[in-house]
Amino acid sequence: MKISSECNSTGIENTQCCGECKKKFELSNEEIVDLEQKKLQTNKISWIQFVLGIFSIGIATILFVGVPLEITKSLEFIQKNFSANNIKLVNNFLLNFFNLLIIILFISIYKPFRRMILSIFNIKPLYSFRTYIYIFLANLMIIATDNITYLYFSDSANIQDKSLGIENLHEKTLIIYILTMLSIVVIGPICEEILYRGIIIKFFEVKYSFVVGLIISSLLFGIAHNYDIGFIIFATIMGIMYSLLYNKTNSLFPCIIAHITYNLYAFL
Numbered sequence: 001m002k003i004s005s006e007c008n009s010t011g012i013e014n015t016q017c018c019g020e021c022k023k024k025f026e027l028s029n030e031e032i033v034d035l036e037q038k039k040l041q042t043n044k045i046s047w048i049q050f051v052l053g054i055f056s057i058g059i060a061t062i063l064f065v066g067v068p069l070e071i072t073k074s075l076e077f078i079q080k081n082f083s084a085n086n087i088k089l090v091n092n093f094l095l096n097f098f099n100l101l102i103i104i105l106f107i108s109i110y111k112p113f114r115r116m117i118l119s120i121f122n123i124k125p126l127y128s129f130r131t132y133i134y135i136f137l138a139n140l141m142i143i144a145t146d147n148i149t150y151l152y153f154s155d156s157a158n159i160q161d162k163s164l165g166i167e168n169l170h171e172k173t174l175i176i177y178i179l180t181m182l183s184i185v186v187i188g189p190i191c192e193e194i195l196y197r198g199i200i201i202k203f204f205e206v207k208y209s210f211v212v213g214l215i216i217s218s219l220l221f222g223i224a225h226n227y228d229i230g231f232i233i234f235a236t237i238m239g240i241m242y243s244l245l246y247n248k249t250n251s252l253f254p255c256i257i258a259h260i261t262y263n264l265y266a267f268l
Helices: 019-043 047-073 077-080 084-109 113-122 129-152 158-165 174-208 212-225 229-249 253-267
Strands: none
Touching: 019 084, 019 113, 047 077, 047 084, 047 113, 047 174, 084 113, 084 174, 113 253, 129 229, 129 253, 158 212, 158 229, 174 212, 174 229, 174 253
16 A cells, blocks of 8 residues: 555545554544543542531621621611612622632632543634534523523512512612622623633533533522522523533533623513
8 A cells, every 4th residue: 555645643534544543543543542542531520628628708798798798788887878778789789799709719629529520721712613503503492491481480580589679670770780790690600601611511521521510500599589480490400401511512611601691681
């Protein structure tokens, strides 16, 4: 067989190649698979490390954010000078903001989490037009789901608005409106994506499989939005869509962008 001048040990760069180089090419693919498996094993963390990490984030948020905010909003000065609704909106913003800081700080210092999810903070998919098609399709499915669940649970949106304190947001001052928008549209989605499509789904994906991670993270995401049964169903499907988006792009950034754009659509 004629050996191509471009045939080499690193792969096939022409239609003709000697048998030896083909064999080397096949071996290189096997080596790549082995490397990927070793990488997964390296990123795998134990149940104790996972539970300890989640528990630490929760405790830190309660002790350093939740408790101080509860004490502050119960002060007589605050109660007299601000409406209960405004206090609630500012409280939600501060809770989300400092919770995000705690999550980022904890991941940066807790090696098991940092090692596990560092690879999914991947910006390469953002340079592909196809990624934005996936984002559009995911949000299109979520909007369709929202419309369908609304037919059977028409009060879900009102219950959520009341729970978040945003039923009369248009009557609020500009600063309250901006803080609420930042909390719901930007900070909240980033926190949720890092937690559900980052830490939780990655743990179960590496330890078991992506399907297991998808199911568990989506169910937990739905339960976390327990305004009523209709919203739990909607949020669970939303979690599934963003989990599939994460799997398709192998990056958390498209999920964050999709979640922010959907929340902006719903907020406006």
